Amino acid sequence: MSNPRKVVELFYDVVSPYSWLGFEVLCRYRNVWNLDLRFRPAYLGGVMHLSGNKPPAIVPNKAIYMATDLDRQAKYCNIPLRFPANPFEAMFEKGSLNAMRFVTAVSEKEKVGDSLVEKVSRELWKRIWSTDQDITEPASLSEAGLKAGFSASEVEELLKLAKSQQVKDKLKQATAEAMEHQAFGFPFIVCHMDGKPEAFFGSDRFELMAYCIGKYGFEHVVSRHLCTVFFL
Ligand SMILES: N[C@@H](CCC(=O)N[C@@H](CS)C(=O)NCC(=O)O)C(=O)O
Numbered sequence: 001m002s003n004p005r006k007v008v009e010l011f012y013d014v015v016s017p018y019s020w021l022g023f024e025v026l027c028r029y030r031n032v033w034n035l036d037l038r039f040r041p042a043y044l045g046g047v048m049h050l051s052g053n054k055p056p057a058i059v060p061n062k063a064i065y066m067a068t069d070l071d072r073q074a075k076y077c078n079i080p081l082r083f084p085a086n087p088f089e090a091m092f093e094k095g096s097l098n099a100m101r102f103v104t105a106v107s108e109k110e111k112v113g114d115s116l117v118e119k120v121s122r123e124l125w126k127r128i129w130s131t132d133q134d135i136t137e138p139a140s141l142s143e144a145g146l147k148a149g150f151s152a153s154e155v156e157e158l159l160k161l162a163k164s165q166q167v168k169d170k171l172k173q174a175t176a177e178a179m180e181h182q183a184f185g186f187p188f189i190v191c192h193m194d195g196k197p198e199a200f201f202g203s204d205r206f207e208l209m210a211y212c213i214g215k216y217g218f219e220h221v222v223s224r225h226l227c228t229v230f231f232l
Helices: 017-032 044-051 062-075 087-093 097-109 116-129 138-147 153-161 165-180 208-211
Strands: 006-012 035-041 188-193 196-201
Touching: 006 017, 006 165, 017 062, 017 116, 035 097, 035 116, 035 165, 044 062, 044 097, 044 208, 097 116, 097 138, 097 153, 097 165, 116 138, 153 165, 188 208, 196 208
Parallel strands: 006 035
Antiparallel strands: 006 188, 188 196
């Protein structure tokens, strides 16, 4: 009998650069580890507030460390991550609420197998964390939606849907579900192991995750995290 696919939930927000790294590496491992990878767009601002945590970058030494660490990790993983000119404005003043509502609207429309949430999330990450572009304005969200493969009329519909109570509630619900797993930051990855959830914080726990899901051994954890060449 074949092994059933392990359900892995990735709670993330496109404001979080470490979530981008975790997202791309998990996408690469998805087939190698036979995962049923479920994207859970949620709101990092809500998780910070509800858990009583603070963004790490507000501690000056952490911010300095993170700039170096992210640059190093991005090179290691082959992901074209670059800091925006004004990271504080992008992360804390502009934020990601509109963007995450837009991704949530896409999740409402997604059909099994069309990976639109994956594509639109990647387009938004590229904007904020690679090409230093806005992710708050409707025109910015439209561009990301078009690049992800939606038609102009579908994008219009998604922008409308993103403002609906139904989508606002769905994003709150996903954030609440992350909190049920005691999340305090992103990426927050929940592996379902024979009915028992096992949670991992960060994009730097893949070896440990492999061990926990029974994929330990060098044939499963490949150097430089399956080093896909990334085209922007
Ligand atoms: N060591 C983790 C750091 C992840 C991280 O700092 N995530 C930020 C968002 S980009 C966060 O939510 N941090 C909460 C915390 O550090 O308590 C990694 O390499 O991925």
